[in-house]
Amino acid sequence: MFKDDIVKLTLDNGVRIVTEKIPGVRSVALGIWVGAGSRHENERNGGISHFIEHLMFKGTEKRAAADIAEALDAVGGQLNAFTTKEFTCYYAKTLDEHFDLALDVLTDMFFNSTYSEKAIEKERGVIEEEIKMYEDTPDELIHDLFVQTVWPDHPLGKPILGSINSLEKITRKDILEYIDNNYLPGKIVIAVAGNIEHEKVREKIVPYFAGMKNNRNAGTITPPENTTARVTNLSRETGQVQICLGTKGISQQDDRLYSVYILNNVLGGGLSSRLVQSIREERGLAYSVFTYHTAFCDTGLFTFYAGTSPTKYDEVIKLLLKEIKRINKDGITEKELLRTKEQIKGSLYLGLESVSSRMTRLGRTELCLNRVIPPEEVVKKVTAITLDDVHSIARDLFKDHEFSLSTIGPLESGTDIKRILKESAVV
Numbered sequence: 001m002f003k004d005d006i007v008k009l010t011l012d013n014g015v016r017i018v019t020e021k022i023p024g025v026r027s028v029a030l031g032i033w034v035g036a037g038s039r040h041e042n043e044r045n046g047g048i049s050h051f052i053e054h055l056m057f058k059g060t061e062k063r064a065a066a067d068i069a070e071a072l073d074a075v076g077g078q079l080n081a082f083t084t085k086e087f088t089c090y091y092a093k094t095l096d097e098h099f100d101l102a103l104d105v106l107t108d109m110f111f112n113s114t115y116s117e118k119a120i121e122k123e124r125g126v127i128e129e130e131i132k133m134y135e136d137t138p139d140e141l142i143h144d145l146f147v148q149t150v151w152p153d154h155p156l157g158k159p160i161l162g163s164i165n166s167l168e169k170i171t172r173k174d175i176l177e178y179i180d181n182n183y184l185p186g187k188i189v190i191a192v193a194g195n196i197e198h199e200k201v202r203e204k205i206v207p208y209f210a211g212m213k214n215n216r217n218a219g220t221i222t223p224p225e226n227t228t229a230r231v232t233n234l235s236r237e238t239g240q241v242q243i244c245l246g247t248k249g250i251s252q253q254d255d256r257l258y259s260v261y262i263l264n265n266v267l268g269g270g271l272s273s274r275l276v277q278s279i280r281e282e283r284g285l286a287y288s289v290f291t292y293h294t295a296f297c298d299t300g301l302f303t304f305y306a307g308t309s310p311t312k313y314d315e316v317i318k319l320l321l322k323e324i325k326r327i328n329k330d331g332i333t334e335k336e337l338l339r340t341k342e343q344i345k346g347s348l349y350l351g352l353e354s355v356s357s358r359m360t361r362l363g364r365t366e367l368c369l370n371r372v373i374p375p376e377e378v379v380k381k382v383t384a385i386t387l388d389d390v391h392s393i394a395r396d397l398f399k400d401h402e403f404s405l406s407t408i409g410p411l412e413s414g415t416d417i418k419r420i421l422k423e424s425a426v427v
Helices: 048-055 065-073 096-112 117-135 138-150 164-169 172-182 198-209 257-268 274-282 313-330 334-351 355-369 375-383 387-397 415-423
Strands: 006-010 016-021 027-034 078-083 088-095 188-194 231-235 241-248 289-295 300-308 404-409
Touching: 006 198, 016 198, 016 355, 027 096, 027 355, 048 078, 048 088, 048 117, 048 172, 065 078, 065 096, 078 096, 088 096, 088 355, 096 198, 117 138, 117 164, 117 172, 138 231, 138 241, 138 300, 138 404, 188 198, 188 355, 241 313, 257 274, 257 289, 257 300, 257 313, 257 334, 257 375, 257 387, 274 289, 274 300, 274 313, 300 313, 313 387, 313 404, 334 375, 334 387
Parallel strands: 016 188, 231 404
Antiparallel strands: 006 016, 027 088, 027 188, 078 088, 241 300, 241 404, 289 300
């Protein structure tokens, strides 16, 4: 037990059930989290995790696809799923009185999907169109291109959707084998948040999952090699150049993660951040400019993004590097530290007003860290961070020889980009 309103139960087979009671609401969110995502794939079955996510909605032994779609719609609820690099989540949100229905539909999909050949072929075409749509959106594609630039030979560098080529190779046999090898009890977390009674919910969930067999090892994942500076450009006749510049970050296990949150916020986490003020507000060089840090279970990536005119991209890159150099040398100010702490605290507590956000917090942290991190612990750790903590992590992360860069736009080659990086060395 973590605190009075959050309770965890681990079944004999390794399935974890985490519930949070939230008095005063009428809704409940339920998620089935599986530690299987695109980094668990290989060259042949790239995109299979996301493919399975789609197929879960396409029919079970007792429900057709339309029945699944209509079940929660009919009571004003929501049913959806998403796939990431490291996990897949199937979830529902509904009124508390319809919790039994949500659980029945989700578990029916999870355990009884038929994965018919007809559904596989139809959904293969749907995802191929999804890939084409994504590739036609440069400001989204650039982020996948950047990760591939940083980790070209590692599963973390591969797109979650896979490729049209890899999708064409995936068979029903591949799908069933992947589920058998990856949808294991020890990699499953059931997260529930809302107007629920712990014992009642657990009594309803346990019968569905207690019978899962835990007769297979989950396997191991290999961390990527140390990041080295790489430059890529995808030449396209677009009105803007999309830019992603970045370097290796830190993992979810690293105690310095909260210092990275503050560093990210100061650099490009909001309208008052340094990069937005410098590049957008003062110079009008970009509409969208921001930073973000992605933490995986064993590594991370700190990314700077901007979209700008082809005639201004070199200036924007120099401004990004100038701000990196400045924060690397001088750190942040006391005013920025205090303001950012309040921003993080406000964002955290506002998010807790949503049962879906609370369910996501339960599932994600339990799956990745084997424990739930209460909001109070996050606030306590953020409050304790000093200027020296932020300056130290900035110096550790922002080393010029480790910076990689990706661009999409009407550029002839990466030669000019390499020159800019060399001329604007961070240290």
